[in-house]
Amino acid sequence: MPKVIENVGCPYCGCSCDDVRVTVSDDGKKVLEVENVCAIGTEIFKHGSSDHRIRSPRLRQPDGSMKDITYEEAIEWTAQHLHKAKKPLMYGFGSTNCEGQAAAARTMEAAGGMLDNCATICHGPSFLAIFDNGYPTCTLGEVKNRADVIVYWGSNPAHAHPRHMSRYSIFPRGFFTGKGQKKRTVIVIDPRYTDTANVADYHLQVKQGHDYELFNAFRMVIHGHAADIPDEVAGIKKEQILEVAEIMKNARFGTTFFGMGLTHSDGRNHNIDIAISLTRDLNKVAKWTIMAMRGHYNIAGPGVVWSWTFGFPYCLDLTKKDHAHMNPGETSSVDMAMRDEVDMFINIGTDAGAHFPIPAVKHLKKHPWVTIDPSVCMASEIADLHIPVCICGVDTGGIVYRMDNVPIQFRAVLDPQGLLTDEELLNKIADRLDELNAQEA
Amino acid sequence: METVKMTLVQQPELFLECYSVTPDKFAGKSLAEIADLPAHEGKVQWKLGDFFKFEGKSGATAADTKIVVNGDVRRMKRFGQQMTDGEIVINSDADMYIGGWMRGGKITVKGNADSFLGIAMEGGEILIEGDAQNHVGSAYRGDWRGMSGGLIRVKGKAGNDIGTAMTGGTIIIEGDVFIHVLTHAEGGTVIIKGDVEGRVGGQLVKGDAYIFGNLLYPLPGYKMIGTVEKEVDGATYTFDQYIGDLGERKMTKKGEIIYGNIYLKK
């Protein structure tokens, strides 16, 4: 009898939808049907039961081919290289659970290396702005139940977070928002006319790279200097700035969702910083909150886990053993790779091969490269060692933090068939490192 | 003043953290003791003597000690970090954190400096004869106090984040600057003799920027109030004076609102 599993979490985008219904074959090896899930979410469950999954670690041979090895051999190889490296880097965690992230912290502390997550190439600037200026945020439940003005600034959920608008922001009918979309005003600020802009009441087509100026103009309105705003700011007419500012000021509860359009255009953290300043200003006259559109279902997780472990959410330098240091620009993965500052690389639950600049990948490739990932990807194909693991949310459960930092228990739907979880694998590597460190001492 | 000359004999494989290279750490030590001071390359703790040979003699105090660094040290960070007095001359390009958290003394770099030059500096003087990268005289991440005193002069150009969260002191960039000058500042002066792309004085509570070249994208939060003559870096010029940031909180003194200023050379 096929088994139906309810309230499953979707391990794909930052919406971390936890209302998925999955039907699996009675041997627990095949996903037969997935419901309540968007097109991209469906794929991850289907991929879980693909016949093409790699189930054994593979080590590159002198002739360039890959040879299957055992988990024990892979653990030994990784631990020995970590022990030997002066400055190894472990980067990724877009697709792992918090248990795996905690085990990674233990491993890299024992190895005396660098530990970083995908925020370094997405919402890292948001962290920096939050350090500098605070984070007046809320949960997605509050947005659903209270928000009457929604701003999407530099983010396009219609493509990147397909169920965001329907589950949390624009369309759902909540406790104080019983009329759903009809009673909400949606403002999209984006240089492109995106599919999200298509459903907005206002689309401000800001000049690309000049969001900071537009924030400055909105803040001038709140600070009583509307008259001093020039006729046009960042491609937006003064009248439209004043009209939208009036809507913001009159919100019962407003939320600004921001994405890569702000974090990865010039100024980066400063774009978020001034967005936070605007949110603070708006709270003098209305109720406003702000939230990062985190990309992956648990990319908020490493920030939370490592903050409570080491005091910093990303770009961690654990080489000094007795204290952690963090300074993006110096300790960030791409910067270190571009400067050829690390001598071993572990890619876990992401694809640095596809996402990093080519010169960065070339530098990293000069040194031992391990990829820990359930899938075949560019990072697995250029690695010296590829260690397959369970897919979190499919072959194993675990805690994940949704984009609003709400922890959610994900569950396994398939039998892992002998694959290790990230947590099991990393703890075995850390155990071995502890032995090597003890021998050395 | 006594001089210690240190000459590179071995390049590090990765980058070396030379936090021990300050007049404070060298003062009162023999050359053998100086060569024994620690330096980190990743997790490996080396001695300075593994990379440099030393000649000369240190003074009894930091104020009496001058350090001259020879050889290509572009893969070495943190020279002069937290120094309080004395002098360092680097006859090369150097990497990050030159004079970070510096409280006094003087550093001269005969080439370029990388990022985080003079971050959170409290006093003293830094002269870079080449270019600097990003975060010159800025605050450390999450700190609301950037450079609070002293002078940084960069003869070439610089990147972004010049004097972020600055509270005092002076930064002079003789070449061009990219974006974010005096962002979040609550004091201090930045003089740019070249062009700036934009974002001068965003979220600024207080502070003064002087721009001799072109400011391509001025922020809307600045309003022109007149033309003034001012003496800047030893000469007098005429400037258009703008006040702002009108989108940021302001302090008052004796009932008067204190604005930040941008002076654009006419």
Ligand code: SF4
């Ligand atoms: S919106 Fe995101 S979390 Fe929700 S089902 Fe789609 S991919 Fe999965």
